[in-house]
Amino acid sequence: MVMRIVDLRSDTVTRPTDAMREAMASAEVDDDVLGYDPTARRLEEEMAKMMGKEAALFVPSGTMGNLICVMVHCDVRGSEVILGDTCHIHVYENGGISTIGGVHPKTIRNEEDGTMDLVAIEAAIRDPKGSTFYPSTRLICLENTHANSGGRCLSAEYTDRVGEIAKRHGLKLHVDGARIFNASIALDVPVHRLVKAADSVSVCLSKGLGAPIGSVIVGSQSFIEKAKTLRKTLGGGMRQIGVLCAAALVALQENLPKLQSDHKKTKLLAEGLNKMKGIRVNVAAMETNMIFMDMEDGSRLTAEKLRKSLTEHGILVIPENSSRIRMVIHHQITTSDVHYTLSCLQQAVQTIQEPCQN
Numbered sequence: 001m002v003m004r005i006v007d008l009r010s011d012t013v014t015r016p017t018d019a020m021r022e023a024m025a026s027a028e029v030d031d032d033v034l035g036y037d038p039t040a041r042r043l044e045e046e047m048a049k050m051m052g053k054e055a056a057l058f059v060p061s062g063t064m065g066n067l068i069c070v071m072v073h074c075d076v077r078g079s080e081v082i083l084g085d086t087c088h089i090h091v092y093e094n095g096g097i098s099t100i101g102g103v104h105p106k107t108i109r110n111e112e113d114g115t116m117d118l119v120a121i122e123a124a125i126r127d128p129k130g131s132t133f134y135p136s137t138r139l140i141c142l143e144n145t146h147a148n149s150g151g152r153c154l155s156a157e158y159t160d161r162v163g164e165i166a167k168r169h170g171l172k173l174h175v176d177g178a179r180i181f182n183a184s185i186a187l188d189v190p191v192h193r194l195v196k197a198a199d200s201v202s203v204c205l206s207k208g209l210g211a212p213i214g215s216v217i218v219g220s221q222s223f224i225e226k227a228k229t230l231r232k233t234l235g236g237g238m239r240q241i242g243v244l245c246a247a248a249l250v251a252l253q254e255n256l257p258k259l260q261s262d263h264k265k266t267k268l269l270a271e272g273l274n275k276m277k278g279i280r281v282n283v284a285a286m287e288t289n290m291i292f293m294d295m296e297d298g299s300r301l302t303a304e305k306l307r308k309s310l311t312e313h314g315i316l317v318i319p320e321n322s323s324r325i326r327m328v329i330h331h332q333i334t335t336s337d338v339h340y341t342l343s344c345l346q347q348a349v350q351t352i353q354e355p356c357q358n
């Protein structure tokens with residue numbers, strides 16, 4: 001018997017759909033490093049239009065997209081970037097902006113909702129008169145949605161205000177928009193409006209959108225020209241990428257309209273989990289497709305015990321720490337998968353908490 005698999009580890013685990021595989025097989029391609037791949041051009045043009053920017057560039061990953069953007073904005077070694085202390089660029093990208101880019105990070109505390117305090121941002125900007133001693137602030141980075149806050153959305157107004165601070169001080173604003181479409185759907189604000197104040201945005205195609213590979217960065221024409229050079233330097237110039245871009249074009253068509261349903265399923269799962277004894281979920285904070293499920297002190301539950309039990313039922317999750325599990329909904333999770341997960345978890349919670357009765 002084939003085991004039912006409910007893969008909640010991340011929204012990066014999706015498999016290409018039949019339509020994506022067909023589009024990949026029949027994609028019109030050419031050498032993109034030479035600038036001739038027609039499918040890549042089509043994807044880049046569509047993404048630039050959707051994001052309200054002049055130009056776009058396909059890159060192999062969100063990590064490379066962020067690195068390229070930071071390095072274009074901070075092209076003088078010893079530049080400083082202001083960013084959140086729990087943001088992806090700072091925590092999960094191998095410190096690439098420092099080790100490869102020569103860029104110094106100045107972290108500000110991320111609030112529970114993924115924002116950084118505006119007064120704290122402005123106070124962190126270095127006084128140019130002190131440049132004999134200090135690095136020079138050149139960039140502010142935001143992340144929308146903010147993954148380590150559980151997929152919280154930054155509003156257009158908040159992003160505008162950060163953009164105003166950046167402008168006032170002659171800085172640039174980059175948005176890590178790995179899941180910007182989730183934010184757009186959750187806030188019901190067009191994606192181009194959400195990033196209007198940004199000089200650059202990196203958007204992942206391989207997260208909520210469900211494409212197998214790639215990200216796109218957007219910005220002004222001159223920004224993208226510099227980004228293209230850096231992409232080559234970093235080894236991210238690839239040849240017949242139309243094969244990948246074709247899948248991404250299908251993802252935009254097929255999966256973008258499904259994000260709202262992903263968010264509804266996330267709420268359904270969060271509400272069900274929150275009813276279980278010993279488990280706590282901040283349902284009000286579940287704005288998009290992520291859930292942080294906490295185990296209450298003294299409940300006998302641990303993340304590892306629950307992960308093991310769920311795995312036996314084909315449900316895959318990743319513990320964040322000993323008392324927290326992260327679950328992420330994507331287009332390949334059905335409402336029935338959510339109910340199945342709730343019922344398996346209920347069973348696991350009972351077995352762990354009341355072992356003598358079994």
Ligand SMILES: Cc1ncc(COP(=O)(O)O)c(C=O)c1O
Nearest residue numbers: 061062063064088143147176178
């Ligand atoms: C918010 C955010 N930014 C950037 C990335 C990096 O994307 P990639 O895994 O494609 O390098 C991720 C990946 O999970 C992410 O969650």
